[in-house]
Amino acid sequence: MAILSPLALTFEPARVIHPTGGLSTEGIGIWVAALLTLMIYSFLYKDNPFYKTAESLFAGISIGYLFGTNYQPVFLPKVYLPLKMFVEKVVARQPLTTGDWGSLNVLVPALIGLCTLFPFIYPRLGWLTTLPFALIIGYGAGLNIPTNITAILLGQMEGTLRPFYQYSAWNPDPMLFLSSLLVLVGVLATLSYFFFSAEHRGALGVSSRLGIWFVMVGFGAAFGLTVMARVSLLIGRVEFLLHDWLHII
Amino acid sequence: MSFLDRLQKMDRRWVFLILAIAVTAPLLFPLGLKISPTSESLTFYRMVDSLPEGSVVMVSFDFGPSAAPELLPVSESFIRHAFRKNLKVITLALWPDGLPLSQDTPDNIAKQMNKIYGKDYVTLGYKSGIASVISQLGEGFHQTFPLDARKNPLESLPLMERVKNYDQVSLTCVLAAGTSIDWWIGIANGRYKENLVAATTAVMASDYYPYLQTRQIQGLLGGLKPAGEYQRMVDGENTPRMIRMLDSQSLVHLAIIFFVLLGNVGYLVTRNPEARRRK
Numbered sequence: 001m002a003i004l005s006p007l008a009l010t011f012e013p014a015r016v017i018h019p020t021g022g023l024s025t026e027g028i029g030i031w032v033a034a035l036l037t038l039m040i041y042s043f044l045y046k047d048n049p050f051y052k053t054a055e056s057l058f059a060g061i062s063i064g065y066l067f068g069t070n071y072q073p074v075f076l077p078k079v080y081l082p083l084k085m086f087v088e089k090v091v092a093r094q095p096l097t098t099g100d101w102g103s104l105n106v107l108v109p110a111l112i113g114l115c116t117l118f119p120f121i122y123p124r125l126g127w128l129t130t131l132p133f134a135l136i137i138g139y140g141a142g143l144n145i146p147t148n149i150t151a152i153l154l155g156q157m158e159g160t161l162r163p164f165y166q167y168s169a170w171n172p173d174p175m176l177f178l179s180s181l182l183v184l185v186g187v188l189a190t191l192s193y194f195f196f197s198a199e200h201r202g203a204l205g206v207s208s209r210l211g212i213w214f215v216m217v218g219f220g221a222a223f224g225l226t227v228m229a230r231v232s233l234l235i236g237r238v239e240f241l242l243h244d245w246l247h248i249i
Numbered sequence: 250m251s252f253l254d255r256l257q258k259m260d261r262r263w264v265f266l267i268l269a270i271a272v273t274a275p276l277l278f279p280l281g282l283k284i285s286p287t288s289e290s291l292t293f294y295r296m297v298d299s300l301p302e303g304s305v306v307m308v309s310f311d312f313g314p315s316a317a318p319e320l321l322p323v324s325e326s327f328i329r330h331a332f333r334k335n336l337k338v339i340t341l342a343l344w345p346d347g348l349p350l351s352q353d354t355p356d357n358i359a360k361q362m363n364k365i366y367g368k369d370y371v372t373l374g375y376k377s378g379i380a381s382v383i384s385q386l387g388e389g390f391h392q393t394f395p396l397d398a399r400k401n402p403l404e405s406l407p408l409m410e411r412v413k414n415y416d417q418v419s420l421t422c423v424l425a426a427g428t429s430i431d432w433w434i435g436i437a438n439g440r441y442k443e444n445l446v447a448a449t450t451a452v453m454a455s456d457y458y459p460y461l462q463t464r465q466i467q468g469l470l471g472g473l474k475p476a477g478e479y480q481r482m483v484d485g486e487n488t489p490r491m492i493r494m495l496d497s498q499s500l501v502h503l504a505i506i507f508f509v510l511l512g513n514v515g516y517l518v519t520r521n522p523e524a525r526r527r528k
Contacts, residue, residue: 009277044265069345070377143380147435151465155439159463183462222455225472227505228498229319229451231272232473235497236318238272239490249276249493 011248034245037237079110160187186214253515264508271504275496279489282496289461290478293468296420296446297327302335304419305412309433310354311379312426313346316450320424322476322491323448324354326483327422332362332369333483337408339418341373341394343382343429348375352398366399367406374398380432387415387441415441420467423447430457434465448476473498 014030016023039054082103089100112132119126163180192204193211200208242248286294300306308327312320331338342351355370364370373394376382385393390412391403403409411417421443423433430447437443446468449457454471461469470476477491 045262066345069348069375073375074377143384147432147439151431151435151439155463155465156459159459159465162463218455222452225451225454228472228474228502231498231501231505232319232451232494233315234268235272235276235473235494235501238269238497239276239318239494242273242276243490 009248011246013247014245030244034241037241041237079106082106160184185210190214251519253518256511256515257519268501268504271501272497275500276493279493280496280500281492282499284477284481284492284495286478286482287475289469289471290475290482293446293448293470293475293479294330294482296444296468297330297336297422298334300334300336300419303337305337305339305408305417306331307339307341307418307421308351308355309421309423309425309429310340310342310347310351311344311429312350312424312450313344314350316426317350318494319450319473319476320426320448321350321354322473322480323422323470324350324424325358326476326480327448328355328358328370329362330483332358332364336419338370339373339390339408339412340370341382342375343379344427345375345377347424348398351375367401368408371403371406371408372398373403379429380436383429383432383436384440387437387443389414415443418443420444420446423466425453426450427453430466434460438465 014027014034016027016031018024018027036054036057039050040058042048043051083106086096086100086103089096112135115128115131116133118128160180160183163176164184189207189211191211192207193200193215195204195208198204239249297306306327308324310324328338328340338355340351340355342348351374352372355372356366358364359366359370366372373390374397376394382393390409394403397403397406397409415421415437421433421437423430423445425433425447426449430449430453433443433445433447438445445466447457447466448470449472451472451474454469457466457469457471460466470479473494477488477495480488480491
């Protein structure tokens with residue numbers, strides 16, 4: 001155990017050898033994570049090979065992990081295993097049930113999915129890639145439009161106006177009224193700023209100028225929260241280094 | 250060259266160094282600043298606390314290790330809070346790198362609190378396609394996840410015998426580092442009227458306050474500070490790591506405010522040297 005005597009702090013780095021003998025996977029993991037953290041933060045001094053190595057490792061491992069987590073729970077049980085069972089039954093000349101034939105349904109989405117690979121493996125049939133993308137866009141639009149209209153557009157419109165009829169229904173909370181009024185004025189003023197079908201003069205000019213103030217306040221809040229988030233991540237890494245790796249705190 | 254001119258041209262690595270000191274010093278020597286819960290954190294806490302014993306809550310891990318400093322404390326506190334209230338917990342992950350977090354977090358807390366897998370909590374695992382999964386869960390948990398994360402058939406788990414769809418889940422806590430929360434609001438709350446509370450990274454928090462005002466989400470913790478407030482309410486004084494981290498955040502924020510003010514003062518004073526010289 002080492003002692004940083006001027007600060008009265010002790011530190012004992014995570015062990016890679018287990019006290020009972022043998023390698024500690026947890027200890028190795030902590031050392032790898034700590035060294036990679038330092039390699040990434042070395043960029044703050046200047047670009048260097050350690051940073052590049054950590055960056056490339058991160059990109060490669062992320063893609064590998066993404067492939068693995070989608071291959072195991074999605075491709076294997078949904079595509080590979082049903083088709084394998086069907087083929088095994090055909091080869092063994094076993095009687096096929098309706099369920100077995102039903103497992104061939106998976107061929108339709110699988111083949112459509114494979115079309116995305118044509119531009120890379122057989123460019124002459126590259127146009128087939130439009131088929132899966134058309135399906136994705138159609139599916140996305142179908143799912144998005146009603147969801148956004150009900151949850152975002154109508155939900156938010158109702159939420160903007162609801163406090164007023166709650167207020168009028170003998171719920172005289174002045175703070176609720178004031179904050180609701182501020183929200184309503186902010187919404188109308190901001191919308192007027194984005195109304196480009198008329199020149200921003202007169203009443204519309206005043207309203208749009210007020211709108212830009214609300215937008216700026218919104219940007220300020222978003223920027224402040226972004227700084228807070230990035231600082232939190234930095235604190236998380238430094239805390240990991242001091243607590244889990246060096247055991248100083 | 251004046252002091253302010255020199256400051257304008259200062260190597261930014263000095264700023265990094267000062268921020269590094271501001272982050273590290275309170276971690277080593279905590280200041281013990283007071284953590285007072287805001288109304289948002291209190292609402293979040295009360296949503297969980299008001300559930301009757303035996304209710305089922307669900308936690309969706311829609312984040313990876315990169316957002317862990319902000320969201321992992323909430324997940325730990327939420328599960329501990331739920332277990333203490335004898336609520337049943339279901340976890341799942343809609344982000345691939347949320348999968349290990351959705352398994353390890355309840356497992357570790359269950360060990361400390363003597364909770365049994367299958368009876369008190371279940372981990373469904375990860376499934377790709379965020380919107381489809383949220384939508385399918387409304388039709389049936391068993392069709393969406395025939396097997397749990399440990400490869401057990403869902404019907405073999407006592408807890409899942411009574412959980413068929415959102416109707417049996419009293420509250421869902423969405424821990425989001427991305428836009429999955431939009432789908433939870435749109436589909437789970439909009440279509441299936443599921444009660445939602447959410448914890449997001451601070452970057453996203455300003456986007457989701459409007460949903461809190463409209464009660465489409467019933468509680469919102471945006472970032473490390475509200476996470477600390479909630480943890481403090483659940484675990485009381487026994488949160489030394491969080492206290493240190495929030496001390497550190499307060500000091501760094503002070504340093505950033507100082508730099509913003511200094512930068513702006515420097516800019517205003519030095520922006521037009523010709524005009525100054527003429528005066």
